[in-house]
Amino acid sequence: MADNNPRLVVATSPFDKGPVDTPAIMRHVLYALAPTTLAAIYYFGLSALLLVTVCAFTCAFTEWLLGGRGSWRDSTVKDSSAIVTGVLLGLTLPPGLPLWMAAVGSAFAIVFGKLLFGGLGQNVFNPSLTGRAFLQAAFPVPLTTWAPYSNLDGFFSLRGDTFALPFLRPEVDALTTATPLALMKFEFLPTDFSALLYGATSGSVGETSAALILLGGAYLTWRRFLNWRIPVAIFVSVYLFASALHMIDAVQFRDGVHHLFSGGLMLGTIFMATDPVSSPVTPRGCWVFGIGVGLLVVIIRQFGGLPEGVMYSILLMNAATPIIDRLTQPALYGSRTGKKDDS
């Protein structure tokens, strides 16, 4: 009886708790990434598998080494967010990248993209993209060397200098091809739509199959772990802006569909622009953020020096997130009255 057992908890309500916690969200993001990762391995073989594994492991290890408070019990690596960062970074890299570079980029992503801000939830920029931006600046040539895709027959053939040693001049005789975006930008060659949809194109390991990335996005939206407003805003703004340009000059400016399904747009939109930490929390803010990313992508792709602009677009909008949140606070309940009031 309670008389003899004074161990009653006296706290404040609520005393019930929803089933979802942060590690669960991270786990579901990994499930959603699984089809894309498997497709990457199908198209780019062992190189892709090693790349993603090394990134995930390095991120987790760095988080454990520097992010914990001394004990395993308090270690923040257990929430799996570092693994998500690693897998995402791996998916944005070219298949033939030397593994040591991937490891350096992963460590940078965790330390400079996340821990220096104060760890999970505190970072301004998406950590995966921070790591990739660093790699792009540090190693511009390997980061833009694209191995051709193949299928499972070539599983064990490496796509580049995967095992190159740090700071040795990489061999440059690896077989390379151009990505659909580069083909379009520099040679005005279109790529077949079905190839873009199923992923039979060259590019970063994870930006092959648009269909599988959308599948992952649909799963996360269904489980309500993804704010659908951001991808919708990006897709619509990219499509409309690109189509408008295309109507002006069909040779110089690609059509909207090609923009949507080529390059890193799908992967970046579904898995990085929607990173909750670095994107707005308010519903209207999500629209603003998505439209901003979409416009920047088309501007960089069509008018900038690079064939691809998804990474920088997202990072730029990440920087704008705090101000967007501030300016798009939801309209309070009861603040929209007036007209009907005097009926």
Added chain:
Amino acid sequence: MLKRVKSFRHGVHPAEHKALTDSSPIERVAFPDEVVLPLSQHIGGPSKPVVEIGDKVYRGQVIAEATGFVSVPLHASVTGSVTEIDKHHHPSGRLDEAIVIKVDHNSPQTLFDERTVDWENLSNEELLEQIKQGGFVGLGGAAFPTHVKLSIPEGKRARWLVVNGCECEPYLTSDHRIMLEWADSIFLGIRVLQKILSTEKTYIGVETNKWDAIKSLASRIPPDLDCELVPLETKYPQGAEKMLITAILKREVPSGKLPIDIHVVVQNVGTIAELGDLFAFGQPLIERVVTVSGLGIQNPTTLLAPVGTKLGDILGYCGGVTDDLREILFGGPMMGVPQQFLDVPILKGTSGIVCLTEEQLQERTESPCIRCSSCLEACPVYLDPSTLGALARVAKYDEMLDYHIMDCMECGACSYVCPSNIPLVQRFRVAKGLLREKQTREKQAREEAERAEAAA
């Protein structure tokens, strides 16, 4: 006949646990040996005792009178003798003045002043006075004096009466049983309210997890009574006054205003049923229906108990508690108040007693906010709990005012959904308390300065 299910935006879906008690009829408890009647059981001025120690009091007799307009009298809920008028444990956690009555077990416990009230021939003022003298307060939880809510201020009018039968808190089934068993009292109460308010239309809003109550009430509405059943989505906090109004009438109560400002009066269905009893045979508010539920109690039951019955007596009546009991709440798990003493009494506003076990209270550690925006999509008044939580964590209370913290109604939906287990609403309560304190102090300082100026 019944139209489509209505609802408000946002909100959460906690596990209901209502099956524990929703099929057992309301059961009257045996009179306990002693009842404790705190003078402060309602919002407003505490009642003032009119009896002394040693006095013999009868069930239904006034033992403390109202002090001012926003106050109600208190009645003896049992026949017996006054043994104590002193500080006593109050469910709010404070020590508060209370009248203790030792029950006379030889008394037949008949009502002190049993009578029918000829309400049809009374004026509105007389009806309101009857309700006030009956000690009526809202039984849904907030315990606001009923006659105050029914007194329409000059220049305003009540077009709609909304009867709140949502009972959106998990576990609680008091209103559910009342709607099934006391339909006639409810309809009588509605008639009286319609007369007082001269409303155009009456709605009874009930969540669809109580289809049996919706059907039974709808089939028993007297043909001459204008009143419509509205099925509402089972979602927390559907029973919050503002959410209920928005769900049924598609109107929002302006920030800082009351429902009457948009011509609506909301009353809890339990209050209305008790009002029906007042006008049927003159019974003041001396007993109420209380759900006793949770995995920590041996026999979950819906009880009819005298106001002032002590927690220990009620737990004993329900077969005692289980060994793994860890928490006893007055109210439901979302907004209930935890109790630490077995001698606290149930009040007029106590809708349920929920006993939670060790297993149901798994402790979770707080982790950083990942800005997932689940709380924004849960908040029924469209706040940004994510940003508010970040401000509260570093005690930037003044800045929280810019994010409308004072509009928070503390429903707890944000804390419920937060995947990082951040105690959001808990911190908001602290912030609101401190901000209110500060506002009071500033007002006092201003007034003092004005007085000093006037004197000089």
